[in-house]
Amino acid sequence: MSSDTISVLIAEDEAVTRLGMKFALKTFPDVELVAESADGVSAILQALATKPSIILMDIGLPKVDGITAARKVKEALPKTKVIVFTGAEDADLMDSAFKAGVDGYCLKKMSGEDLYSAIKLVNSGEKYIARELRSTSKEQEKHQSKREGLANELLKEQMASGSQNTIIGERYQVEKVLGRGGMGIVYKGRHIFMNRSVAIKILHPELAADAAVVARFRHEASTLSQFNHPNLISVFDFGVTKLGEPFMVMDFCQGKSLETLISIRGKLKAKDCIPLYLQVCEALKLVHQAGILHRDLKPGNLILTEEGHIKVVDFGLCKSFDGMERLVKLTCTGEVVGSPSYMSPEQCMGKCLDERSDIYSLGISMYETLTGELPFQADSYYEILNMHIRGTAPREPLLMACVPPVMEEIVYKCIDKDPYARYQSADELSQALIKASVYLEQKV
Numbered sequence: 001m002s003s004d005t006i007s008v009l010i011a012e013d014e015a016v017t018r019l020g021m022k023f024a025l026k027t028f029p030d031v032e033l034v035a036e037s038a039d040g041v042s043a044i045l046q047a048l049a050t051k052p053s054i055i056l057m058d059i060g061l062p063k064v065d066g067i068t069a070a071r072k073v074k075e076a077l078p079k080t081k082v083i084v085f086t087g088a089e090d091a092d093l094m095d096s097a098f099k100a101g102v103d104g105y106c107l108k109k110m111s112g113e114d115l116y117s118a119i120k121l122v123n124s125g126e127k128y129i130a131r132e133l134r135s136t137s138k139e140q141e142k143h144q145s146k147r148e149g150l151a152n153e154l155l156k157e158q159m160a161s162g163s164q165n166t167i168i169g170e171r172y173q174v175e176k177v178l179g180r181g182g183m184g185i186v187y188k189g190r191h192i193f194m195n196r197s198v199a200i201k202i203l204h205p206e207l208a209a210d211a212a213v214v215a216r217f218r219h220e221a222s223t224l225s226q227f228n229h230p231n232l233i234s235v236f237d238f239g240v241t242k243l244g245e246p247f248m249v250m251d252f253c254q255g256k257s258l259e260t261l262i263s264i265r266g267k268l269k270a271k272d273c274i275p276l277y278l279q280v281c282e283a284l285k286l287v288h289q290a291g292i293l294h295r296d297l298k299p300g301n302l303i304l305t306e307e308g309h310i311k312v313v314d315f316g317l318c319k320s321f322d323g324m325e326r327l328v329k330l331t332c333t334g335e336v337v338g339s340p341s342y343m344s345p346e347q348c349m350g351k352c353l354d355e356r357s358d359i360y361s362l363g364i365s366m367y368e369t370l371t372g373e374l375p376f377q378a379d380s381y382y383e384i385l386n387m388h389i390r391g392t393a394p395r396e397p398l399l400m401a402c403v404p405p406v407m408e409e410i411v412y413k414c415i416d417k418d419p420y421a422r423y424q425s426a427d428e429l430s431q432a433l434i435k436a437s438v439y440l441e442q443k444v
Contacts, residue, residue, distance in 0.1 A: 006123050009052040010036040011043035011069065012085070013061055017108065021056065021085070024112035031119065040064025041350035047073045047080060048385070054119055056085040057102070059093060063350065067093075067100045067210070074101035081122045085115075094133055096209055104128035167192075168247060169239045172200055184217070188252060197252040199233075208245045220315050221248040223292055231283035233313050253311050258299035258369060267372035270407040274437045276302070277366055279310040281433065284362075284426035287315075288355040295353065297361035298342040299368060340384045341374050345417050348385040356419040359429060363414025363422075370407065371397035375415070389417075406436045 008031055012018040018036055025031050034050045037043040040061040047055060055073065059066040070082045083104035084097045094105045104122045106115060107130045118128045166174040171192050178186045184203045191198055207213045224235035237249035258276070262268070268276075280302060287294065294301075294315060303311040340348075344360035347353055367375050375393035378384045393415055398408050410432050416422050423429040 004030055006031050006054055006119060007034045007050070007052040008032065008119070009034060009043070009046055009050060009055045011040070011046075011055060011061060011066065012036075012058045013038050014058075017058075021115075024115060027112065028116050031116070038062075040066065040069040043069045044072050045350075045385070048076060051077060052080060053123055055080060055082045056106075056115075056119075057082050059084060059086045059088055059097070065212070067097050067102075068212070070097065070102050071100040083118060083122055083128065089130075089132060091133065092209070094129070098127075099207075099209065105133065106130055107132065168200060168202070168241055169237070169249075172198060172249060174200065189249075199250045199252045200247055201250065202241070202245050202247040205243070205245055214246055217246050217248070223287075223290075224248075224250070224315055226290065227286060229283060229286050231279045231310055231312060232286065233311055253303050253305060253313070255303045255305040255311070258302045258304060258310075258365070261304060262299055262369060262372055267401055268369050270370065270404050271437070271440055273366065273369050273407075274433050274440075276304070276310050276369075277362065278430055278433050278437075280312060280362060281426045281430035283310075283312040284355070284358060285430070288358070288426055293353055293355065294358050294361075295347070296339055296342070297358055297365060298339050299365050300339075302365070340388075341376065343385070343388055344419075345389045346419060348388045354419070355425060356422050359414050359422050359424075359426070360416075360419075362429070363411050366414065367393065367398070367411050370403045370411070371401045373397055404436075404440060406439055410436060 008025060010018055010021050010033065012021065015038075018038070022033055022036070025033055034052050035046040037046050038061075041063045043055070043057065043061065043066075044064065055070070057066040057070050061069060064072075066084060066086070070084070073080060073082060081103040082101070083106055084094075084102050085106050085108060086093075087108045089107060097105055104118050104127060106118050106128065110118075110130065121128050168174060168189070172189045173192055174187045174189045176188050178188050178199060184201050184207075187200045187202070189198050189200045190196065203214065203217050218238065221235050221238040224233065225238075228234060233253060234251045235248050236251075238247070239249075240246050280297075284294070292315075294312065296314060297312075301312065301314045303313055305311060342361045342364045344353070344357040347357050347360075364375060375397075376384055376387035376391055378387060393412070395408070398411070403411075410429075413432075414422055414429065423432065
């Protein structure tokens with residue numbers, strides 16, 4: 001392929017439209033079609049595999065919608081340009097698309113020559129908006145300016161009342177940032193009237209306009225509010241700020257993540273690791289029984305408190321796996337989400353998941369806790385996914401860390417490629433860990 005050639009991936013679920021786009025692009029010698037996808041999951045994976053210059057992305061894709069797919073592609077491949085190619089002349093959709101990071105917004109009724117012009121413009125680093133929507137875009141800019149003005153007014157009100165920090169929900173005072181994630185920012189705060197330390201998670205402003213993301217966020221809060229367990233963070237309040245940003249309020253957990261602990265100590269011995277993961281299993285038993293998957297288990301989401309208790313946090317990707325699977329907006333089957341280093345093979349391939357996927361992620365986490373390193377490491381997102389699907393976790397790090405064979409066996413059973421060969425539940429894994437603990441104590 002010439003260095004001047006613009007490589008294009010088409011993501012369109014209608015075969016006839018996809019065929020028409022292919023014929024249109026063939027008339028331009030400097031444009032080469034490198035892949036095509038009929039759903040959002042395939043679009044993400046094809047993008048990671050081919051790294052195209054341009055993706056022509058339909059919004060209404062099955063499995064994962066085009067805006068979500070565009071956001072994930074831009075996170076992994078910031079140099080790839082994404083042009084929405086849709087029949088929707090909707091200002092709110094266009095606004096959501098640009099907030100997700102797309103570079104252009106085209107309408108399907110445009111001519112092949114106009115599409116080519118849009119591709120050339122976007123490939124050069126410019127933004128493109130269909131001419132029918134350009135006046136609407138100016139209205140969006142006015143709306144954003146008004147929103148920023150409201151934010152300034154709110155800040156002035158807070159300063160005038162003597163407060164030096166942001167007040168959320170009229171009763172929570174923000175003190176500092178605790179962390180940032182894919183869905184939002186978590187702050188340490190204080191309940192003004194009860195003088196109680198809390199953690200406040202606020203959805204990112206650019207995601208607050210996305211109804212599907214807001215529904216997932218609300219679902220997370222609703223899910224966690226059902227539980228009262230020593231190994232789970234309790235959620236006790238939910239609301240929306242004056243700027244329209246959803247937030248949830250949780251117990252503040254003082255401690256360090258296992259990820260931080262591993263970075264400091266390098267690795268943990270099996271006798272220290274087992275009690276921690278037994279607590280994780282206790283938390284998983286409860287949420288799995290309620291029909292909920294975590295889907296993003298990793299050391300960074302396991303907090304070790306000052307009292308030595310483990311708290312499982314960040315259910316931002318949690319998803320019911322009962323009949324709620326049919327609610328596409330909340331739980332689109334095949335959606336590729338999660339941290340790639342800890343994702344199960346079936347999660348990497350966008351398949352339907354059950355609790356055994358969490359068991360796999362837990363096995364990867366135990367491997368890292370015991371050795372101080374991950375079993376699968378690569379330079380790209382796609383390569384890591386491919387390793388989870390087809391690769392074999394090396395045994396050398398476990399041998400070098402002197403991990404007892406009984407513990408090694410547990411880890412490898414957890415991370416078996418075949419879900420049926422893994423522990424089938426958190427309770428089954430818990431029983432295996434208890435037996436390993438008894439065996440190791442007897443050997444001392």
